[in-house]
Amino acid sequence: MTEAVDRFTELLGAERVITGEGLAPYRSDYTEEEPREPGLAVWLETAEEIHAAVIIAGELNLAVAVRVAGSNVGALAMPPAGGVIFDLSGMNRILEVNEEDMYAVLEPGVTWEQLKAHLAEQKIPLSMGYPLSPPDTSIVANCLLDGLGNLSLRHGSMADWIGGLEAVLPDGRILKAGANAASDVWFGNGPLPHLIGLFANWQGTTGIVTKLAFQLWPTPKYRARLFVLMYERAGAFAAFKRLARMPIADDVGGLSWVTGKMLLDVPRPKERDPGEPEFFLYLDLSGNTVEELDLRRRMLDELLVQLEKEGFTSERPFDIETLVKLNPMFSKFADFPTRLEFLVDTPGGGLSWVGTYGPLSRFKEYADRGIEIMERHGFPPAVVSRPMKGGHFGVLRYLTVFDKSDADERRRVREMNIEISRAGYDLGFLTYKTPAWAVEILKDYIDPTFVEVMGAIRKQLDPKGIMAPHCWRFDADERGDP
Amino acid sequence: MSSEARVIIDDPPSMSLLGLLMGSIIERRAAQPEIIKRIEKLRGGLVVEAGTMTITLLFAEGKVTVLRGAAEGARARVRGSMNALLNISLGKGMVGPWLSGRIKTKGSLLMLLRVLPLMRA
Numbered sequence: 001m002t003e004a005v006d007r008f009t010e011l012l013g014a015e016r017v018i019t020g021e022g023l024a025p026y027r028s029d030y031t032e033e034e035p036r037e038p039g040l041a042v043w044l045e046t047a048e049e050i051h052a053a054v055i056i057a058g059e060l061n062l063a064v065a066v067r068v069a070g071s072n073v074g075a076l077a078m079p080p081a082g083g084v085i086f087d088l089s090g091m092n093r094i095l096e097v098n099e100e101d102m103y104a105v106l107e108p109g110v111t112w113e114q115l116k117a118h119l120a121e122q123k124i125p126l127s128m129g130y131p132l133s134p135p136d137t138s139i140v141a142n143c144l145l146d147g148l149g150n151l152s153l154r155h156g157s158m159a160d161w162i163g164g165l166e167a168v169l170p171d172g173r174i175l176k177a178g179a180n181a182a183s184d185v186w187f188g189n190g191p192l193p194h195l196i197g198l199f200a201n202w203q204g205t206t207g208i209v210t211k212l213a214f215q216l217w218p219t220p221k222y223r224a225r226l227f228v229l230m231y232e233r234a235g236a237f238a239a240f241k242r243l244a245r246m247p248i249a250d251d252v253g254g255l256s257w258v259t260g261k262m263l264l265d266v267p268r269p270k271e272r273d274p275g276e277p278e279f280f281l282y283l284d285l286s287g288n289t290v291e292e293l294d295l296r297r298r299m300l301d302e303l304l305v306q307l308e309k310e311g312f313t314s315e316r317p318f319d320i321e322t323l324v325k326l327n328p329m330f331s332k333f334a335d336f337p338t339r340l341e342f343l344v345d346t347p348g349g350g351l352s353w354v355g356t357y358g359p360l361s362r363f364k365e366y367a368d369r370g371i372e373i374m375e376r377h378g379f380p381p382a383v384v385s386r387p388m389k390g391g392h393f394g395v396l397r398y399l400t401v402f403d404k405s406d407a408d409e410r411r412r413v414r415e416m417n418i419e420i421s422r423a424g425y426d427l428g429f430l431t432y433k434t435p436a437w438a439v440e441i442l443k444d445y446i447d448p449t450f451v452e453v454m455g456a457i458r459k460q461l462d463p464k465g466i467m468a469p470h471c472w473r474f475d476a477d478e479r480g481d482p
Numbered sequence: 483m484s485s486e487a488r489v490i491i492d493d494p495p496s497m498s499l500l501g502l503l504m505g506s507i508i509e510r511r512a513a514q515p516e517i518i519k520r521i522e523k524l525r526g527g528l529v530v531e532a533g534t535m536t537i538t539l540l541f542a543e544g545k546v547t548v549l550r551g552a553a554e555g556a557r558a559r560v561r562g563s564m565n566a567l568l569n570i571s572l573g574k575g576m577v578g579p580w581l582s583g584r585i586k587t588k589g590s591l592l593m594l595l596r597v598l599p600l601m602r603a
Contacts, residue, residue, distance in 0.1 A: 229499075229564060231534065257499065264502040270495035273550060275534035277499065315533060315564040326571060326603045327506050 001039045004084065007056045008042045016043040018087075025070065026078070026085050030344065030351040031435070032402065032410040032417075033075035041067075041085035047168060047210040050086065054208065055172045057084055063469050066204050068109055068138035071344070072145070073353055074435035076203055080470050086208065089138075094118050095211060101185055102126055103163045103213045108140040112337040115139060115214075126216035129155065130336035132384070134344060140212045145433045146201045148388060148395055150251040150284060150336060151217060153244060156389035157357065157432070159200035163188050163213030167199055170207060170462035178213070186213035198457070201432075203471035206461050220250075220286035222293040225334070226317040228304065229277035230254075233371075235312030236279035236385075237363045239303070243283070244360065244391025248299050251284040256371075256383040259399075262342040263329055267401065269380045277315070279383075282333060348403030352413050354420040354438075355397040358429030360387055363396060369423040370398050377416040396429065436470055443474060451475075488512040488521055490547045497550060500535040500564070505548040507571055507603050508539070512546075517600060521546060526590075527556035528597050532564040539597065546600075558589035558597075571603045 001019075008017045018026075018041040028035040039062065044050050057064045063083030070077055079085060092109030097119070104115060112128075113135035119126060129151030131142055142149075146159040155161060164178025164186035177198060179190030189196055198206050230236040236254045243252045257278055261269040272278065283300065287293030297317075304314055323330035332338050343351055358366065363385065371381040382399040398420050402409045414437065421431055421438050425445045431438045443451075451474045458472075459465075489509040491497050497505070511517045524541035529552045538553035539546055552559075560567070562585040570576050570585070576598060579585040587594055 229533075260499055261495075261497075261502060264499070264506060266494045266497070266502065268495055270493075273496070273498035273501075273535060275498065275536060277533070318565070318568070322568075322572060326568060327503060329506075 001082070004056070004060050004062060005040055007060065008040065008053065008084075011052050011056065012042060012044070012049065017041075018043070026067065026087075028404075029070060029075055029078060030073045030349070031075055032350060032352050032404070032413040033078065033435070036078050037081050038065075038079055038085050039082040041087050043087050043090055045090050047166070047174065050088075050168045050208050050210055051172050051174065053086060054168055054170060057466050058170065058172075058464055061464060062466060064204075064208075064466050065468055065470070066108070066208055068141050069111070069134070069136055071134060071137050072141070072433065073351055074433045074438075076145070076433065076435065076468070076471055078470070079468070088208075091210070097122065097124055097126075097216075098185070099124050099126065101187055102216045102218070103186055104216060105186060105211055105213050106140055107211060108138055108209060110139055111136050112139060116337065119216075125219050127219040128214065128216050129158070129161070130338075131158075132338070132340060134339045135337035139214055140209060143212060143214060144200055144209060145203065147433065148386065150253075152386060152388040152395075153249065153251050154390065155215075155217075156392075159196075160389075161215040162196050162200065163215050164190075165196055165199060165209050165213065166211040167207040167209045170464070170467050174210075175207065180213065198461075203434075204468040205458055205471050206467065208467075220288055222287045222290055224285045224293060224297065225320040226283045226285065226297075226300070227320065227323060227333075228281045228283065228317045229315040230279045230281060231277050231313040233278050233367055233383075234364055235307060235314060236281055237360070237367070238307060238310070238312050239281060239314075240363065240385070240387040240394065241360050241391060242303055242307075244387040244394075246299065246303070248285065248296050248303070249283045250286050251282075252387055253282045254279050254383075254385045255282070256381055258380040258382040259342075259384065262382065262401070263332060263340075264327065265329070265342075267342065267346055283317070343399065343401060346401050348401065348405070348409075350402035350404040350410070350413070351399065352402065352417060353397055353399045354417050354424065355395065355432050356421075356424045356429035357388070357393050357395055357432050358424065358427065360391055360394050362427050362429070363394060366396055366424055366427050366429055369427070370396070370420050373416060373419050373423060374398060374400070377412055377419075379413075379416060395432075396424075434472075436473060439471075439473055446474075488518065488545055490545060492547055492549045497548065498535045498537060500530065500532050501537040501548045501550060503568075504530065504537060504539065504601060505546075508546055508548075508600050511600050511602065518544075520596065520600065524593070524596060526593065527553045527558075528593060529553065529556045529559040530567065531559070531561040532567045535564070541597075556589065558591070558593045559587065560594060561586045561588075570598060571601050573602050
């Protein structure tokens with residue numbers, strides 16, 4: 001490791017090479033994953049530095065993991081023991097905002113709150129889709145890991161929002177992927193082979209993205225955020241299916257009773273009162289005129305009446321302003337991005353999840369199974385879900401807050417997550433931001449030729465196997481985590 | 483006495499959303515001296531039924547305890563949809579919904595009238 005420290009110090013200066021106790025923030029994440037001891041972390045600020053650092057890592061055969069905010073909840077940003085972390089949080093320039101073609105070219109360290117503030121300061125009438133992750137997390141990382149946001153109902157998951165990218169390959173070459181490979185406008189994959197796909201969902205195993213075009217959207221003039229209490233989850237999922245196919249909402253999300261109580265300061269809800277709503281839906285409606293917004297609202301009212309006739313009981317919608325008057329805690333949902341302290345700043349410090357994408361036709365079945373598993377393991381069933389891409393699929397997530405210092409609880413969380421994941425795979429759901437432990441289970445389900453081709457691509461781009469070797473580790477002989 | 487001690491939610495991890503919401507509204511109201519005086523004068527239980535949720539607000543010794551379900555011996559009862567009841571909390575008045583049947587009451591109207599201002603957000 002001394003040689004690595006010397007080489008990186010020569011490149012970056014001692015103040016940007018982190019070792020010893022300085023590595024404490026890099027050893028773990030929110031999850032139940034056991035802490036790992038990286039060899040060192042380096043603070044990189046330019047594509048040129050990444051290029052040089054990748055070459056050094058290759059020469060020294062060091063495992064590389066890229067990290068920005070460190071808030072990923074799948075241990076993806078934690079390299080195998082002794083590896084090097086490329087900290088890109090300081091590489092945070094907004095390189096361009098193309099207002100007419102609606103995208104922003106970003107460096108990996110640009111955060112949700114940063115781009116939002118920039119658009120507001122520059123009075124650019126465009127907006128973006130936000131995830132429920134904290135405001136100080138990376139837009140680029142979330143796109144590359146194919147997360148989702150509050151425009152996913154209409155526009156799909158975030159890998160679909162990438163308009164082009166530039167990446168440093170494991171051998172140090174720089175690749176442009178997307179229309180920008182041949183055009184000065186980063187307008188999408190373009191009528192070219194979709195090489196953006198070489199980086200989306202690859203978890204850093206194929207290279208390091210240094211620039212990414214993030215697609216923006218027109219800002220509607222009028223908006224309303226509404227909440228509907230649904231008494232049963234079947235009703236919530238029935239509403240999902242209808243709403244996904246109707247031009248009513250820009251976003252529809254569903255949160256189980258557990259999250260509602262956590263928001264109201266109950267860190268670990270125990271049981272559901274049989275009379276209380278099981279899910280609450282939140283909906284974003286918009287319009288360019290008051291009449292358009294009113295029409296959508298009336299359509300929503302009519303839909304809820306129709307669902308009521310079919311036996312799915314709900315309360316009339318509340319708008320967010322009303323809820324905030326009733327309890328200021330609801331302001332957490334008033335404006336995005338938002339920091340949901342009841343999930344990420346809990347006394348025990350642990351947050352884990354199983355996040356899956358899958359067909360709406362099986363939401364109810366998977367939710368039934370997932371909730372049963374969580375309750376059996378003694379955890380309250382915090383479920384967060386959303387229809388996506390016009391209803392072609394959706395996200396179903398199971399969240400757990402726990403005490404990281406309690407080894408037994410960490411073990412129980414892992415056992416439960418494995419069971420929930422397997423139940424999801426059985427029903428055709430797939431984990432996203434898939435952690436290494438879930439890849440182990442996915443092996444039983446995935447097409448072997450898919451794995452073979454994936455491995456061949458990886459080998460071709462990274463013959464030494466230095467890039468995120470702990471991720472997508474399908475082959476037992478591959479270099480991986482300890 | 484601090485306002486925190488004025489409102490006690492019985493077993494918060496098992497309390498319904500209605501109970502948590504009502505408890506938090508009353509707790510915020512209980513920061514005002516005139517509301518504290520009002521709480522100190524109240525005795526007995528009020529059952530609140532919103533949609534299919536039921537809680538009891540039990541007043542005793544200058545405190546309010548929020549209980550799950552309908553406590554026996556409650557002096558008054560108010561029932562309506564979640565929206566109708568929360569509209570009262572938003573200060574939209576009770577007379578209209580009461581006359582139109584959206585809110586139904588039973589028992590001591592006097593107690594109800596004394597408690598309603600506590601439930602105003």
